[in-house]
Amino acid sequence: MTTEEIILQAARKVFREKGLEGSRMQEIADEAGINKALLHYYFRSKDKLFMKIFSEAIQSMLPSVRISLQEVETLNQFLSFFVHEYLKLLNELPWLPRFILQEVNRNPKLIKDIMGNRELPINEIDRLIRRDTEKGLIMPISAEHLMVNVISMIIFPFAARPVIQTLIFKDDEHAYKQFLIDRSEQITQFVLRSISIQSKP
Amino acid sequence: MTTEEIILQAARKVFREKGLEGSRMQEIADEAGINKALLHYYFRSKDKLFMKIFSEAIQSMLPSVRISLQEVETLNQFLSFFVHEYLKLLNELPWLPRFILQEVNRNPKLIKDIMGNRELPINEIDRLIRRDTEKGLIMPISAEHLMVNVISMIIFPFAARPVIQTLIFKDDEHAYKQFLIDRSEQITQFVLRSISIQSKP
DNA sequence: AAATGGTTTAACCATATAGTTAAACTAATT
DNA sequence: AATTAGTTTAACTATATGGTTAAACCATTT
Numbered sequence: 001m002t003t004e005e006i007i008l009q010a011a012r013k014v015f016r017e018k019g020l021e022g023s024r025m026q027e028i029a030d031e032a033g034i035n036k037a038l039l040h041y042y043f044r045s046k047d048k049l050f051m052k053i054f055s056e057a058i059q060s061m062l063p064s065v066r067i068s069l070q071e072v073e074t075l076n077q078f079l080s081f082f083v084h085e086y087l088k089l090l091n092e093l094p095w096l097p098r099f100i101l102q103e104v105n106r107n108p109k110l111i112k113d114i115m116g117n118r119e120l121p122i123n124e125i126d127r128l129i130r131r132d133t134e135k136g137l138i139m140p141i142s143a144e145h146l147m148v149n150v151i152s153m154i155i156f157p158f159a160a161r162p163v164i165q166t167l168i169f170k171d172d173e174h175a176y177k178q179f180l181i182d183r184s185e186q187i188t189q190f191v192l193r194s195i196s197i198q199s200k201p
Numbered sequence: 202m203t204t205e206e207i208i209l210q211a212a213r214k215v216f217r218e219k220g221l222e223g224s225r226m227q228e229i230a231d232e233a234g235i236n237k238a239l240l241h242y243y244f245r246s247k248d249k250l251f252m253k254i255f256s257e258a259i260q261s262m263l264p265s266v267r268i269s270l271q272e273v274e275t276l277n278q279f280l281s282f283f284v285h286e287y288l289k290l291l292n293e294l295p296w297l298p299r300f301i302l303q304e305v306n307r308n309p310k311l312i313k314d315i316m317g318n319r320e321l322p323i324n325e326i327d328r329l330i331r332r333d334t335e336k337g338l339i340m341p342i343s344a345e346h347l348m349v350n351v352i353s354m355i356i357f358p359f360a361a362r363p364v365i366q367t368l369i370f371k372d373d374e375h376a377y378k379q380f381l382i383d384r385s386e387q388i389t390q391f392v393l394r395s396i397s398i399q400s401k402p
Numbered sequence: 403a404a405a406t407g408g409t410t411t412a413a414c415c416a417t418a419t420a421g422t423t424a425a426a427c428t429a430a431t432t
Numbered sequence: 433a434a435t436t437a438g439t440t441t442a443a444c445t446a447t448a449t450g451g452t453t454a455a456a457c458c459a460t461t462t
Contacts, residue, residue, distance in 0.1 A: 003409080003410090018307075019222075019307070021222045021223055022222055022307060024448085024449070024450090025449075025450060025451085026448090026449075026450095034410080034411090035410060035411050035412080036411095036449095036450090036451090037410075037411065037412085037413095037451085037452080037453090038409080038410060038411080040450085040451060040452080041409075041410080044451095045450080045451080046449095046450065046451090098306050100364075101302065101360065101361055101364070102303055102306060102307075104361075104363055104364055105299050105303060105363065106219075106220070106223060106303075108363040111363055111364060111367045111368075112367065115367065115368070118368075119367075119368055119369070119371060120368050120369050122369060139394070141391075142383075142387065144369055144370070144380060145380070145383070145384075145387040145388075145391070146391075147369065148354070148357070148358055148365060148369065148380075149354050149387075149388070149391055151357070151365075152353040152354045152356075152357035152358065153349070153350050153353045153354065155353075155357065155361070156349070156352070156353035156356065156357045156360075157349055157353065159302065159357075159360060159361070160302055160305075160356075160360070162305055162306065162309040162312055163301075163302070163305055163312060164349060164352075166312045166313065166316065166320075167312075167316070167319075167320055167321050168320070168321050168323060168345055168348060168349065169345070170320060179345060179346070179349075182343075182346070183346075186343065186346040186350075187350070190342075190346070190347075190350055190395050191395070193340070193394070193395045193396075194391050194392070194394045194395035195394075198399050204439080204440090225418085225419070225420090226419075226420065226421085227418090227419075227420095235440080235441090236440060236441050236442080237419095237420090237421090237441095238421085238422080238423090238440075238441065238442085238443095239439080239440060239441080241420085241421060241422080242439075242440080245421090246420080246421080247419095247420065247421090403462100404461105404462085405460105405461080405462075406459100406460085406461075406462090407458105407459095407460090407461100408457105408458090408459090408460100409456105409457080409458075409459100410455105410456080410457070410458095411454105411455085411456075411457085412453105412454095412455090412456095413452105413453085413454090413455100414451105414452080414453075414454100415450105415451085415452070415453095416449100416450095416451085416452100417448100417449085417450090417451100418447100418448085418449080418450100419446100419447085419448080419449095420445105420446090420447090420448100421444105421445085421446085421447105422443100422444075422445070422446100423442105423443085423444075423445095424441105424442095424443090424444100425440105425441085425442090425443100426439100426440080426441075426442095427438105427439080427440070427441085428437100428438085428439075428440095429436100429437095429438090429439100430435105430436085430437085430438100431434100431435080431436075431437100432433100432434085432435075432436090
């Protein structure tokens, strides 16, 4: 592995845990087993190094947001797919929401700097909703509220893990892990029950 | 107003905006229009001053969490009440979720230090669920998932405001504010529709 | 083996920051 | 008016930290 990659790996670890302000260049150097000056040789400043790591994080977040709406027939399909894919990603990268929220709240400019032009395709989702409403499959609902609801339920348990684990699970690690495993199914059920029109039994 | 109160007010403003690590004692002193040494005269250290402010924040969060379950007849009533009261609080203190999450993520010990013994009364909520399930009013659902769903939908838009405003509302301030106004009604509807058993039309 | 160019280090610099100290100020008390 | 107790300040200290520099190291080429 090249020195550059060793540094990046160390920087990932430290920045993810402590954020930009909480991290020290010396700590990253120690973690990488090298001299502090070498950090500045490879990445001129702390900010430059941080932006490398932060961009990576944002990039890993985007693909699952841009789920192909074309391949999908109904809103239900889209939502199941969205919830499933997003949670799969977060189970692999559980530190992502905390890291991104912390840094974006510190410096809101970071969103535009990196997210750039991308937005949630609210209009397309709205079209799906209207189509399925007309078919009598679902209740009318605001696309914005629906998507914020779904995204909130997906991300919040990761963003606020310590709080939820204490407040709701009495610090029972195992109960919390089981909770996360059930999450995908539970959210999907919860959302679909809320929007679908139920046929008579 | 006493000097102590002037200092606390300045500290509130600075700490809320920038968190413990992002704040400087000098900045708080400037904001209060006093000398930096005076901060240390009134509150021995930065940490002590910060804990005063942070405790206040946590305290203001608790009353709405401890909504009296006794006064309530059905789960539906409880949820409507909970959503409404919580959002009323957050609309008055919109910086609360960001502030608490940021600091708790930096130092998870803070939860136990201050929250102490308090927990969500999951057992009582579970009893309500079972009671209403037996009456045939609602579908069975996990109390933990239900409460995490509700709390997520309430808090997340405040915790991740910059992200949501950009990603979903294309930085339209007005649209976002209207969204927050509608939020209480929308969440309540969304949740109640999901859990209730719908009678035939 | 000498030269070259990229890599790594120890030592250093400048600055920012939490915290301290001793003196000055102020208002109430004797 | 002198004393006293509490309040406020300017000046200072110690340390941490991001960043720089010049020299040493090492592998490859000539």
